[in-house]
Amino acid sequence: MNDTLKNSEIDIFEEEKSEISLITQCLTGDSIAFAQLMKIHIKYVDRIVQKYIWQKEIAEEVVQEVFVKVWRNLSGYDVNKKFTTWIYRITVNCCYDYLRKNKRIPVLEDLMDEREVKSVSNSQHSDGLILTKELEFYVRKFINELSNKQKIIYTMIDIENNSIEETSEIMGMSYGSVKTNLSYARKSIRMKIKKYMAG
Amino acid sequence: MNCPEVEKLIFDGETSKIKIVNDDNLKEHIAACKNCREFADVLQIESLALDKIQKSVIVLDEEKIINSVINKLKKDNSEYIRKYHHKIMDFIFTPSFRLALALLLFGLLGWYFSVEYYDHQKITMLEKRLNIESGMDLNKFDNAQLALAGMGRSINTIINGIINGEIESKDMDSRQYKSLLKLLVESEAKYNDKFRTFLQSLQVNVRNGLDENELETLFKNIEQIKTLVAANGGE
Numbered sequence: 001m002n003d004t005l006k007n008s009e010i011d012i013f014e015e016e017k018s019e020i021s022l023i024t025q026c027l028t029g030d031s032i033a034f035a036q037l038m039k040i041h042i043k044y045v046d047r048i049v050q051k052y053i054w055q056k057e058i059a060e061e062v063v064q065e066v067f068v069k070v071w072r073n074l075s076g077y078d079v080n081k082k083f084t085t086w087i088y089r090i091t092v093n094c095c096y097d098y099l100r101k102n103k104r105i106p107v108l109e110d111l112m113d114e115r116e117v118k119s120v121s122n123s124q125h126s127d128g129l130i131l132t133k134e135l136e137f138y139v140r141k142f143i144n145e146l147s148n149k150q151k152i153i154y155t156m157i158d159i160e161n162n163s164i165e166e167t168s169e170i171m172g173m174s175y176g177s178v179k180t181n182l183s184y185a186r187k188s189i190r191m192k193i194k195k196y197m198a199g
Numbered sequence: 200m201n202c203p204e205v206e207k208l209i210f211d212g213e214t215s216k217i218k219i220v221n222d223d224n225l226k227e228h229i230a231a232c233k234n235c236r237e238f239a240d241v242l243q244i245e246s247l248a249l250d251k252i253q254k255s256v257i258v259l260d261e262e263k264i265i266n267s268v269i270n271k272l273k274k275d276n277s278e279y280i281r282k283y284h285h286k287i288m289d290f291i292f293t294p295s296f297r298l299a300l301a302l303l304l305f306g307l308l309g310w311y312f313s314v315e316y317y318d319h320q321k322i323t324m325l326e327k328r329l330n331i332e333s334g335m336d337l338n339k340f341d342n343a344q345l346a347l348a349g350m351g352r353s354i355n356t357i358i359n360g361i362i363n364g365e366i367e368s369k370d371m372d373s374r375q376y377k378s379l380l381k382l383l384v385e386s387e388a389k390y391n392d393k394f395r396t397f398l399q400s401l402q403v404n405v406r407n408g409l410d411e412n413e414l415e416t417l418f419k420n421i422e423q424i425k426t427l428v429a430a431n432g433g434e
Contacts, residue, residue, distance in 0.1 A: 034269070038264075038268060042264065042265065047256075060259050060264055063264050064268050067268045068275070135244060136248050139244070139252070158249055159253055193241045193245055197237075
């Protein structure tokens with residue numbers, strides 16, 4: 001067990017070492033090294049972007065934008081901090097920027113057809129409540145109807161499971177402001193769910 | 200158990216998800232209270248939807264994204280270079296830069312012509328001082344005796360004065376200088392070392408106003424006079 005732990009620690013260390021060497025190569029303008037760096041982190045970025053942007057084409061566009069920003073700001077990355085934390089911050093800010101600039105709401109009906117939902121197979125809840133695609137669609141719709149700031153904060157905390165402190169740091173907002181926005185977002189979504197349930 | 204207590208018990212503020220609590224009091228309250236029942240239902244739907252959203256995945260074309268980013272970066276680089284060149288060109292063609300360039304050129308030309316002009320002025324002044332008409336050399340000066348008479352001194356007095364160091368070249372005006380040269384070559388005076396020194400100091404004095412070529416011409420004239428005098432039977 002101990003040996004396995006040690007080996008995994010060594011693996012992490014090796015990964016970080018190779019990541020730093022890749023970053024160093026990227027800083028010299030090596031685009032092949034950057035492609036390798038993207039290959040390592042693209043799944044992570046994809047996963048974050050998908051929580052905020054639900055349309056495939058737009059999500060791809062935003063992921064591209066994230067990596068372009070990473071390339072441009074790589075010289076500002078502090079090697080003493082985790083690369084994924086730095087990339088996470090850029091990704092969330094890119095999503096926020098996108099939502100702020102593009103006020104049009106994604107066509108959710110089309111989105112539902114496109115989406116490959118690999119989620120819960122046990123849609124039958126213990127209380128007999130059936131969670132259908134339609135319900136997910138409506139909750140997404142309600143999230144989508146929030147203001148951009150509330151949407152980002154709600155997603156970061158209730159979907160991405162970040163803490164209020166982490167969110168306030170990434171968003172550059174005060175703790176109180178994040179808490180207030182989260183509370184409004186939750187209240188608004190719950191009210192809409194209640195109305196939906198009432199028919 | 201009251202409603203706020205129920206809310207606290209079933210809602211996990213950290214994860215925004217419903218907490219399943221097996222509590223008879225809670226069940227009793229929920230069964231009796233419509234508001235809490237509705238709240239629990241809403242929370243349950245929200246929790247399940249969030250769970251589903253968390254687990255849902257859109258399959259993105261990673262290869263396509265990577266290639267697009269690399270192409271974008273290449274394009275970005277060339278655009279940056281182009282923009283950089285444009286910036287330089289734009290800067291060159293800004294009115295202020297053009298004005299500055301014109302002023303610089305004007306200043307350089309002005310400086311060049313002013314130097315030329317002041318040189319010309321200096322030469323003219325010197326020519327005036329030496330009583331030389333422009334382009335006229337010393338050979339043309341033929342009335343040496345008359346010129347010397349104007350000095351009120353005999354040639355011997357002057358030569359002695361020079362030899363003894365009583366008269367320096369700076370004490371003489373151009374007319375006297377030219378007369379002296381003519382008379383020296385006409386007379387039987389020897390070109391001794393002191394006279395040569397005098398000529399050298401004269402050269403230094405004149406150097407401020409004449410360039411090397413002009414100075415050379417001046418001394419060539421002296422040599423010509425000497426040659427002429429020697430041909431006429433002088434030394």
